[in-house]
Amino acid sequence: MVSFLALGGRCFYLQFCRNQHYSEACLGQRRSYRNLRPQRGVILDCRGRVLAASNKVQTIFAEPRVIQDAKATSSELAPIVDMGAHIICQLILESRNPGFTRIKTTTDYNQCSASTKIYGIGVQSDWQRHYPMGNLAANVVGFTSLDNRGLEGIELKYDKELSGSAARNIFFADVYRRPIRAKQQDGVLTNGKGIILTIDATIQQFTRDELFKQYENYEAESAVAIVAEPKTGAILAMVSLPDFDPADIRTTDPNNFRSRAITDWYEPGSILKPVAVAIALEAGVVNKTEKIFCENGNYYGKGLFGRIGEYRRGFGDLTVREILINSSNIGMAKIGQRLGKDRLHDGLKLFGFGRKTGIELPGEIDGLLRPAHTWDGYSVTRIPFGQEICVTSMQLLRAFCILANGGRLVRPFMVRAIVDNEGNITELKRPPPPVGYIVKPEVAKWVVAEAMASVVNEGTGKRAKLDKWQVFGKTGTANIALSDSRGYSDRDYVASFVAGAPAEDPAIVVLVSIHKPNRSLGKGYTGGAVSSPVAAKIIERTLTYLGVE
């Protein structure tokens, strides 16, 4: 009787008092978790070539705290993973983490399945980001951290879309920890979406190839080149040098990560002249045939705008076209004076200076276009030839795309579409067709097909002349302002060239900007000498590739 009572009491205790504890202990033995991490989306160029993709790699690891005999385990594992036993033994013994020591990262599943049969050795699956094109589009695509978060470029800007969402499966497992029944699933596993860019890897390669040669030849500090389609604003190539290999970011100078075309500003110099001319023609303050006296190279306005000189020699009477061909600063200063500060400021604002272009990359800056009420006589005579204004390469390119697009507004863009895992387009990122004219089509056409084409045929951009296509362009050799005092450095320049072709119906616009070419090499430092040959080669190779007649 007592025994029965004792047994009943014990049963009652187990059933009602310790119920929770034993239920959980039982579930713990049977339950197994599986964390499902989503595959990060791919980044493709406009022809579907992979710029970035994730793939699974297996990490064979040891758990030092459960390994009794490190030597025996190492000897057993060595032939499987094709490593020296002494190296594995050293890794196990010198591990700071008693729960995890990485032995090898591999994609070979045979090695993994053989390794897991050894006590104390496990395999962990991880997504690894690959950049098959290496440096080619590194500044555009960016890179991710070890835990697959976007840290730069498109990877950062579209991190949310690329990441997807994780889930966790809970199973009942048998004695061998094999899943035998699903219990529940926390969250829904969704792989990241893919991003299709407007970048064409082949044009990107032409551009990087040509820019890199010149960057090295001239021992420049940095260089930028952009190729765009003026009719749509699609960016076909964008290169910033120095660049980096996304697979080796630990040893890279962080300064090289940024996309200099949108993060670095500079005074553009003469390259801005066609824009100021277009604004003046649109405002009707000059006409195409009138001659402007260029003061024989010495224009002096004491107390008003100081002294303005020419780059090499002075000029007498020049038409607007000749002002651009000879890149006359005095001619442009006079055009600026005729425009006045308000019209010049508003015109530049309409061309997009002083505000972001809205390109889908992180870190874009506004540039600097001071409000018109802060301008003085110096501003109105200097800004038309590209001083007292700071721009990014992307802003400059947009301005010339507007001119090449017949004066219609252009918004540069780099992401063509976002696609799901089945390849269906979930979001078309192409901006709506632009509305409104910045300048009249006849003004834009004249500036491009007459004035800028003459710069290449007769003026400072002769080295960009091509036999097959009529190229239009404008050189710019901008002084760099001193950082510690007033005035400009006489050693450091930004050599730029903006060009496009064919002049009658532009298919592409190219901007090349090389910062601080080494003047002491004696090879030249001007936009015409340094940047225009690069632009010409890029145009020639790109138009041939695109099949433009």
Place this chain on the structure above:
Amino acid sequence: MSQFRFVFVVFCFTAVLIFAVNLRSANDRIFYERCAYNADMSRLKQELGTKQLLLEGLINPAAISQRVDKSNTDK
């Protein structure tokens, strides 16, 4: 007769129990096999992805340009 009924009921009850256990273990086995097939399919997809990336690494414009430059230099 009643003994026969009793044996028959026990027999049926046992058969149903055995059948239920069998069904349950078959269910577990099929679930496990399905998981194993899924894992296998995922592995094959990953192997394909690895090969695709390898191929992309070989035929992308940058790699081709490098090889062309190298062969030009060798010549």
